[in-house]
Every structure is written in C-alpha cells, then in structure tokens.
Amino acid sequence: MIIGIIVLLAVCILLNNSYAAKTESDSKSNSENSLSGNSVSSTKEITQEINPLDAIKSMASALGLSSLHNPPFSSDTPKIQVYLSDSPYSIEVISGKVSAKQSNIQNPDLIIKTNLEEIGKMVADKDYIKQSFNSGNSNIEIVAGEMTLLLKGYTKIYSSIA
Numbered sequence: 001m002i003i004g005i006i007v008l009l010a011v012c013i014l015l016n017n018s019y020a021a022k023t024e025s026d027s028k029s030n031s032e033n034s035l036s037g038n039s040v041s042s043t044k045e046i047t048q049e050i051n052p053l054d055a056i057k058s059m060a061s062a063l064g065l066s067s068l069h070n071p072p073f074s075s076d077t078p079k080i081q082v083y084l085s086d087s088p089y090s091i092e093v094i095s096g097k098v099s100a101k102q103s104n105i106q107n108p109d110l111i112i113k114t115n116l117e118e119i120g121k122m123v124a125d126k127d128y129i130k131q132s133f134n135s136g137n138s139n140i141e142i143v144a145g146e147m148t149l150l151l152k153g154y155t156k157i158y159s160s161i162a
Contacts, residue, residue, distance in 0.1 A: 055119045056082055056089045056100045062122050062129060063157055068093040071151035078152045081108035085115045109149060114138035126160075133161045 050058075059082075060066070068078035080091040081104065090105035091098060118138050121128045132138040140161060142149065149155065 050116065050120070052084055052087065052116065053089070053100060053102060055116055055123075056084065056091065057098065058123045059114070059119045060091050060098045060100060062126055064160065065091060065093055065157065066096050066098050067156060068153045069096070071148065074151075076148075076152075078154070079105050079108045081105050081111045083111070083113045084119075107143075109142075109144040109152065109154065111141040111143060112138065113141075130161060 060080075065078070065080070070077055078093040082089040082091060082100075087102065088104045089100060090103050090108070091100045092105065093099075114132070114137070118132050122132055122138075133140055144152075149158070
C-alpha cells in the first residue's frame with residue numbers, strides 16, 4: 001500500500017513537472033511568436049503594428065550587428081546608415097551594444113535600404129535575410145574600405161547576407 005502511494009505521488013510530481021515545463025515552453029513560444037510576428041496573419045499586419053525604431057533594432061539583432069566592434073586601438077565604432085522607406089535611421093555599435101535613432105550618421109560603414117515589410121520578414125525568418133538582399137527588396141551599399149570592414153567584424157555579417 002505504501003509503495004502504491006509513493007508511486008502515485010511520483011507520477012503526480014512527474015505530471016506536474018511535465019505540465020509546468022509545457023506551460024513555460026508554450027509561454028516562451030507565444031512570446032517568441034509575438035516578437036517574430038507569427039501571432040498575426042501577415043507581414044503587412046506586423047508593419048502596421050510596429051514602431052519603425054523598434055523594427056530597426058530588430059533588424060540589427062537579426063543581422064547579428066552586436067558582434068561588431070572597433071578596430072584594435074581605435075575609437076572608430078561600427079556605424080550603419082539605414083533608410084527605412086526613405087526615412088533616415090542610424091545604427092552604432094558601442095562595446096557590443098546596438099543603439100539606433102532616427103537620424104543621419106557621419107561616415108557610415110554601410111548603407112542599408114529596406115522597408116518595414118522586409119524587416120518583418122527578416123525578423124520572422126532569418127533565412128529570408130539573404131533572399132531579401134539578393135532579390136533587391138533590400139539593398140546594401142558598402143561605404144568603408146575592405147580593411148575597415150574586416151577589422152570591425154563585418155565579414156561574418158556579410159556572409160549571412162550574400
């Protein structure tokens with residue numbers, strides 16, 4: 001009888017832990033889906049709900065821009081000019097932290113031209129990033145020299161785009 005109660009308690013504990021893990025997993029999945037836009041039915045709906053500056057930051061995250069860095073012994077931070085449907089935004093990476101604001105930036109390393117719908121697709125599916133640039137839906141213009149790009153860590157990011 002005691003063994004039966006112990007087995008029953010063990011089963012209850014396992015079921016409870018399994019339910020808690022599933023609930024946590026479902027909650028995390030729903031959170032990720034709402035961030036990536038999977039909770040809405042189309043990318044166009046995403047673009048109507050998202051703040052453009054948040055979209056720029058999400059794109060920066062999807063592209064892995066936080067891995068960029070200053071060249072050795074230099075204070076020249078990685079800088080990217082972004083035109084979101086002709087509105088200027090700038091991204092600067094300082095000590096691994098990406099900051100974005102609505103402005104032009106002096107001496108950018110790259111210029112990216114895209115729109116909210118493309119960013120929504122990139123954030124929802126990182127495999128789409130390459131397709132967006134290769135199809136011409138988004139454009140990238142290299143401004144800095146190859147050595148500067150190499151020293152700032154752009155090669156890894158470039159390989160995910162090209």
